[in-house]
Each structure stands twice: as structure tokens, then as C-alpha cells.
Amino acid sequence: xxxxxxxxxxxxxxxxxxxxxxxxxxxxxxxxxxxxxxxxxxxxxxxxxxxxxxxxxxxxxxxxxxxxxxxxxxxxxxxxxxxxxxxxxxxxxxxxxxxxxxxxxxxxxxxxxxxxxxxxxxxxxxxxxxxxxxxxxxxxxxxxxxxxxxxxxxxxxxxxxxxxxxxxxxxxxxxxxxxxxxxxxxxxxxxxxxxxxxxxxxxxxxxxxxxxxxxxxxxxxxxxxxxxxxxxxxxxxxxxxxxxxxxxxxxxxxxxxxxxxxxxxxxxxxxxxxxxxxxxxxxxxxxxxxxxxxxxxxxxxxxxxxxxxxxxxxxxxxxxxxxxxxxxxxxxxxxxxxxxxxxxxxxxxxxxxxxxxxxxxxxxxxxxxxxxxxxxxxxxxxxxxxxxxxxxxxxxxxxxxxxxxxxxxxxxxxxxxxxxxxxxxxxxxxxxxxxxx
Numbered sequence: 001x002x003x004x005x006x007x008x009x010x011x012x013x014x015x016x017x018x019x020x021x022x023x024x025x026x027x028x029x030x031x032x033x034x035x036x037x038x039x040x041x042x043x044x045x046x047x048x049x050x051x052x053x054x055x056x057x058x059x060x061x062x063x064x065x066x067x068x069x070x071x072x073x074x075x076x077x078x079x080x081x082x083x084x085x086x087x088x089x090x091x092x093x094x095x096x097x098x099x100x101x102x103x104x105x106x107x108x109x110x111x112x113x114x115x116x117x118x119x120x121x122x123x124x125x126x127x128x129x130x131x132x133x134x135x136x137x138x139x140x141x142x143x144x145x146x147x148x149x150x151x152x153x154x155x156x157x158x159x160x161x162x163x164x165x166x167x168x169x170x171x172x173x174x175x176x177x178x179x180x181x182x183x184x185x186x187x188x189x190x191x192x193x194x195x196x197x198x199x200x201x202x203x204x205x206x207x208x209x210x211x212x213x214x215x216x217x218x219x220x221x222x223x224x225x226x227x228x229x230x231x232x233x234x235x236x237x238x239x240x241x242x243x244x245x246x247x248x249x250x251x252x253x254x255x256x257x258x259x260x261x262x263x264x265x266x267x268x269x270x271x272x273x274x275x276x277x278x279x280x281x282x283x284x285x286x287x288x289x290x291x292x293x294x295x296x297x298x299x300x301x302x303x304x305x306x307x308x309x310x311x312x313x314x315x316x317x318x319x320x321x322x323x324x325x326x327x328x329x330x331x332x333x334x335x336x337x338x339x340x341x342x343x344x345x346x347x348x349x350x351x352x353x354x355x356x357x358x359x360x361x362x363x364x365x366x367x368x369x370x371x372x373x374x375x376x377x378x379x380x381x382x383x384x385x386x387x388x389x390x391x392x393x394x395x396x397x398x399x400x401x402x403x404x405x406x407x408x409x410x411x412x413x414x415x416x417x418x419x420x421x422x423x424x425x426x427x428x429x430x431x432x433x434x435x436x437x
Contacts, residue, residue, distance in 0.1 A: 048071055049073075049075050050078070051079050061126055062095060067128075071124060073120040092110070092111060098203055100216050104219065107127040109124065109127075112125075147179055155183055155184055158192075158224060164218045169216040176218055185302065188302045189306060192285050193225035193285055198220070200218075234291070245264065248260070255335070265304055269293050269294065271345045285298075286303050300345050301328035304342060315330050331369055331370065332351075334351075338372075339372045340352060354366075
């Protein structure tokens with residue numbers, strides 16, 4: 001059962017994590033190299049007649065991991081106003097510095113030429129700075145979703161390295177860093193502390209300008225806050241905890257399931273408004289909240305994300321601030337396409353609207369997350385004086401003022417929330433598209 005829980009968590013993450021518009025791009029794949037040029041009986045020898053074939057021949061040696069290859073050059077039609085020697089030097093440099101694979105794995109390329117009766121023979125010598133196993137481990141991906149999936153697999157196994165060949169890659173390190181962060185928060189079963197991230201992109205865009213469609217190799221090195229053995233032990237303990245909760249959460253649906261996840265987390269976890277990666281208690285992990293029962297807002301948000309995944313509720317972790325201090329919470333999807341905020345650090349933190357959070361001095365990048373219910377009035381905009389009061393249940397129904405001659409408590413439904421004459425706090429919000437004080 002434990003392994004089943006782990007598999008469900010790892011395979012269902014993309015379906016149950018929302019708000020991916022930030023990093024969704026569609027790519028097309030354009031391969032810069034043709035098939036290997038015509039070879040002779042000896043597979044280490046290729047025959048070429050053009051500059052393109054010359055470059056492809058050298059690239060084929062790199063692709064096969066050869067340290068030496070021979071090129072026979074006859075009836076050569078090279079670049080305009082160039083010589084064979086100049087073309088050989090340019091082709092070696094292009095493979096070494098401008099090709100993704102060459103920039104990633106080649107240390108240097110040198111050549112020697114000789115003339116044999118009717119053709120030139122070029123001996124190509126290649127030295128590598130990567131092992132053959134490292135080159136074989138490169139994963140070819142197309143699109144941000146595929147990149148995230150590979151990163152989730154690496155994070156789930158607490159892997160220290162991921163090397164991806166990405167088609168049509170015209171982004172930078174910050175884009176990859178954003179994908180890693182998203183993959184981390186979408187993989188709460190393995191969120192035992194955000195690793196330190198070192199990213200290298202080959203070739204470097206500072207020296208090579210690529211057009212659309214050309215691949216780049218992205219090397220990602222991850223350093224975790226604890227050793228792999230400790231992380232795996234914690235992962236097993238977290239899986240045991242998830243296994244104990246799964247039947248109860250999976251039996252519920254939609255908002256009811258999310259509410260149960262909220263109540264379970266608040267009942268078992270003490271919120272500590274501190275922590276972070278440098279905290280000796282390491283309160284910012286799923287393990288801290290779900291197993292140890294003490295966590296900061298990041299740990300609480302990760303644990304709620306895990307519980308929602310167990311319940312089949314679409315959920316995402318939100319990184320923002322409250323009163324200027326870093327803070328984490330969640331957004332869940334409700335039936336009917338509605339979204340709501342959930343902050344498990346607050347007793348009243350379930351199913352809140354954007355207007356609720358704005359009134360509580362929350363701040364987040366609203367472009368990257370779906371709108372949640374009632375919206376705050378834009379800064380500087382005033383509500384119309386004759387706007388009627390909104391029904392507190394958010395339904396958009398209006399009620400007459402007690403000062404008007406039309407007001408009668410008998411006209412209200414028995415369960416109407418507008419029954420008490422005691423003063424209520426006022427706020428201006430949007431109900432649907434209508435601004436209401």
C-alpha cells in the first residue's frame with residue numbers, strides 16, 4: 001500500500017497541481033544536424049563534399065563518443081572565399097562551441113590533414129570533459145510540462161543531477177529555476193527542503209545567439225539540506241502517514257474533502273511563524289508539518305498540498321507575503337470552476353476570497369494565479385453611493401437598507417444572515433462584476 005501511495009503521488013502531481021500558466025510554452029523541434037554522412041567500410045571514416053557534411057561528420061563522432069575519426073574529403077565545395085583548412089577549423093569550433101552537445105561534453109577538438117592521391121584525409125581527435133554515461137543519461141524533452149515531469153522525477157528520488165536537451169529553448173536560468181521551484185511544490189511527498197540549485201545552459205547564450213527551434217542542453221545540479229539516506233527515511237515515514245490518511249480523504253469529494261484536509265492538518269500541526277531553510281528545526285517541509293506536527297507556513301502549505309492530492313482535489317502552493325513578511329498558503333479548485341484561498345495557519349483560513357486576503361494585508365502575484373471569488377476594489381476607485389449591501393453569503397443578492405421605508409425583517413428568509421441589529425464591520429468588495437460596499 002505504501003508503494004502505491006508513493007506512485008499515486010508521483011504520477012498524479014501534474015493533474016492535481018494548478019496555476020501553471022507561468023511556465024507553459026509550446027515548442028517545435030528543429031534538429032540542426034543531418035544524418036551521419038556517407039561512411040566507408042570502416043565505420044570511423046566518413047566521406048564529405050560540402051561544409052555542411054564536414055560539420056555533420058565531426059558532430060557524428062561526438063554523438064558516438066569517438067575520440068578519433070577520419071574524414072575523406074573529395075570534390076569539395078566549401079564556404080565562399082574559404083579554404084579547406086579554414087573550413088576544418090570553423091567546423092571544429094562550431095561543433096565545440098555552438099552545438100549543444102559539443103558545448104556540454106567536448107573539451108577540445110583538433111585535426112591533422114594529408115593529401116592522398118585524389119582526396120584529402122582529415123584525422124579528427126576529440127577530448128571529452130564528460131563521461132560516456134553522462135552523455136547517455138541526457139533526456140530529450142519538448143515543452144515546459146515535459147521539463148517539469150523530469151524535474152519531479154529527479155526531486156522525488158533526491159537525485160543530484162538532471163541533464164536535459166530541450167528543443168526550442170530561448171529562455172534563461174531564471175526560467176529553469178522557476179520550473180524547479182514549481183516542481184518542488186508540486187511534489188510534496190519529496191519536499192524535505194528546497195535544494196540549492198546550480199544551472200548551466202549549453203551553449204551559453206552570451207556567446208551564441210540561436211533562432212527558434214534549436215536545442216540547448218540544460219545541466220541542473222541539486223544540493224539537498226540533508227544526506228540522501230536521511231531524506232529517504234523521512235520519505236518512508238511520510239508515506240506511512242499518507243497511507244493512514246488516504247482512505248478517509250479519498251472517501252470525500254470537492255470542497256468537503258478539502259475542508260477535511262484543512263481540519264486534519266490544523267488538528268495535528270502546531271503553526272510556528274518562523275523556520276526556513278536555515279532553521280535548526282527545519283520547519284519548512286511536508287515532513288515537519290505532517291509527521292513532526294510543527295511547521296511554518298511553507299511546511300503547512302506543503303502538507304495541505306499533499307492532503308489535497310490524497311483527496312483528489314486540485315491544489316497549488318502560493319508564495320507571497322503578509323504584512324511584507326514571506327508567507328505561503330494554497331489555492332484550491334472547487335466544482336464549477338471556482339477557486340478559493342486556503343491558509344492552514346489561520347483558524348478562519350478556509351475558502352477565502354481575494355478580497356478577504358487583500359483586507360488582511362496578503363500580497364501575491366495575481367497574474368500567476370487564478371482569481372478567487374470576490375475581488376477587492378482597485379486602488380483609487382470609489383464605490384457608487386447608491387450601491388446596495390451584498391448578502392454576506394456572497395450570493396450577490398441585495399437587501400434594502402434599514403433606513404429605507406421598504407425594510408421589513410419579515411420579508412427575509414428564516415435562515416437569512418441579515419437578522420441581527422448589532423453593527424457589522426463594513427468593507428467594499430466585488431460581487432461578481434458588481435461593486436458592493
